[in-house]
Amino acid sequence: MRIGELAERTTLSRDTIRFYERNGLIHSAPGEASSNSYRDYPDETVERLAMIREAQNAGFSISELALFISQLEGSSVEAGFDVEAFLERKIGEVEDKIRRSEKFLDALRATKRALARPDTG
Amino acid sequence: MRIGELAERTTLSRDTIRFYERNGLIHSAPGEASSNSYRDYPDETVERLAMIREAQNAGFSISELALFISQLEGSSVEAGFDVEAFLERKIGEVEDKIRRSEKFLDALRATKRALARPDTG
DNA sequence: ATAAACAATGGACAATTGTCAATGGTTTAT
DNA sequence: ATAAACCATTGACAATTGTCCATTGTTTAT
Numbered sequence: 001m002r003i004g005e006l007a008e009r010t011t012l013s014r015d016t017i018r019f020y021e022r023n024g025l026i027h028s029a030p031g032e033a034s035s036n037s038y039r040d041y042p043d044e045t046v047e048r049l050a051m052i053r054e055a056q057n058a059g060f061s062i063s064e065l066a067l068f069i070s071q072l073e074g075s076s077v078e079a080g081f082d083v084e085a086f087l088e089r090k091i092g093e094v095e096d097k098i099r100r101s102e103k104f105l106d107a108l109r110a111t112k113r114a115l116a117r118p119d120t121g
Numbered sequence: 122m123r124i125g126e127l128a129e130r131t132t133l134s135r136d137t138i139r140f141y142e143r144n145g146l147i148h149s150a151p152g153e154a155s156s157n158s159y160r161d162y163p164d165e166t167v168e169r170l171a172m173i174r175e176a177q178n179a180g181f182s183i184s185e186l187a188l189f190i191s192q193l194e195g196s197s198v199e200a201g202f203d204v205e206a207f208l209e210r211k212i213g214e215v216e217d218k219i220r221r222s223e224k225f226l227d228a229l230r231a232t233k234r235a236l237a238r239p240d241t242g
Numbered sequence: 243a244t245a246a247a248c249a250a251t252g253g254a255c256a257a258t259t260g261t262c263a264a265t266g267g268t269t270t271a272t
Numbered sequence: 273a274t275a276a277a278c279c280a281t282t283g284a285c286a287a288t289t290g291t292c293c294a295t296t297g298t299t300t301a302t
Contacts, residue, residue, distance in 0.1 A: 004248060014249085015291055023289095036298050037250055054225040057218060062289070087233045094226050097178060098219055104175040105215050112208045125278060135279085136261055157268050158280055183259070248299070255292070262285070269278065 002031075006041050010049045017049070024066040025052055058094050123152075127162050131170045138170070145187040146173055179215045 007014045020026050026048055028039035055065055071083045128135045141147050147169055149160035176186055192204045 002249075013291075016289085018250085019290060033298090038248085038298075039250085051228070054221055054228075056289095058222045058225045084233060084236055087229060087236070091226065091229050091233065094222055094229065098222050098226070100175055101179045101215055101219050101222075104179045105212065105219070107172070107175075108208060108212050108215065112205060112212065115205055115208070123279075134261075137259085139280085140260060154268090159268075159278085160280085177259095244302085246299100246301080249297080251295085253293090256290085258288085260286085263283095265281085267279080269276100271276080272274085 001041050001043065001045075002038055003028075003041065006045060006049075009046050012049060020049070020052065020062075023062050024070060025062065059097055060090070064090075122162050122164065122166075123159055124149075124162065127166060127170075130167050133170060141170070141173065141183075144183050145191060146183065180218055181211070185211075 001009075003014050003017055006012075007017055010017075017026070021028060026041070026045050028041045028045075031038045031040040052065060056062075060068075067078065067081065068083070068086065070078075071081060071086075122130075124135050124138055127133075128138055131138070138147070142149060147162070147166050149162045149166075152159045152161040173186060177183075181189075188199060188202065189204070189207065191199075192202060192207075
């Protein structure tokens with residue numbers, strides 16, 4: 001599929017998609033028609049971009065994702081990168097982030113209750 | 122307390138603390154000694170900065186925090202800003218972020234298990 | 243066949259969240 | 273009294289994560 005369709009399906013901008021591709025998060029092929037320079041994105045890119053969005057939400061940076069993806073793809077360049085250790089570390093980080101967010105959420109709810117009590121607020 | 126002690130207690134850099142103050146997240150007073158320009162930070166600033174850290178972890182931006190804090194302090198400048206509505210919206214956002222992170226966490230764990238199975242990986 | 247929509251590329255620009263370095267003054271420990 | 277450590281201010285710099293614009297070429301709808 002071409003970038004416009006991909007953009008529409010993912011609600012990302014073309015520029016964002018190109019940005020991700022420049023950074024190695026997704027890939028494309030030269031496309032059937034030889035006359036143009038249009039790129040062709042595999043269908044799975046839609047889900048891949050959805051996954052990237054969730055990863056970012058969970059605190060992954062672009063460069064972390066790039067590294068991780070390059071490893072999973074076997075296009076590994078970085079020697080001495082332990083994917084499983086990386087995953088374990090990131091799992092711990094996300095768990096921690098969730099725990100902290102939940103605690104903060106409690107504080108937010110308490111603040112809201114306090115504001116709702118006009119005598120104390 | 123002076124900025125150095127505050128920095129030490131919060132493990133933030135002096136520059137970060139000044140950055141937050143410039144942005145209205147914390148405040149300081151001119152300090153006792155009249156001869157210098159050293160600022161004096163109230164003790165509660167330690168907890169305030171801890172709270173700010175948690176808020177950022179949960180997805181609050183500096184400007185959101187500045188707005189919110191200015192409202193709680195009554196130093197409101199923005200008319201038509203509904204603190205309770207803001208809180209409610211942010212609570213929803215954090216809840217959503219947590220839910221998504223938990224889902225993503227499952228995916229991460231599944232990936233790790235898959236990698237740990239050498240035949241399938 | 244032609245205008246409108248789409249695509250690629252390159253580089254500039256922007257918001258956010260800090261960090262660093264220079265300068266000049268103050269406090270504290272020795 | 274003097275060096276080391278501290279502080280304020282200013283402005284430059286930097287990483288991250290995109291967005292926008294100009295240019296040029298291609299495809300598609302009319």
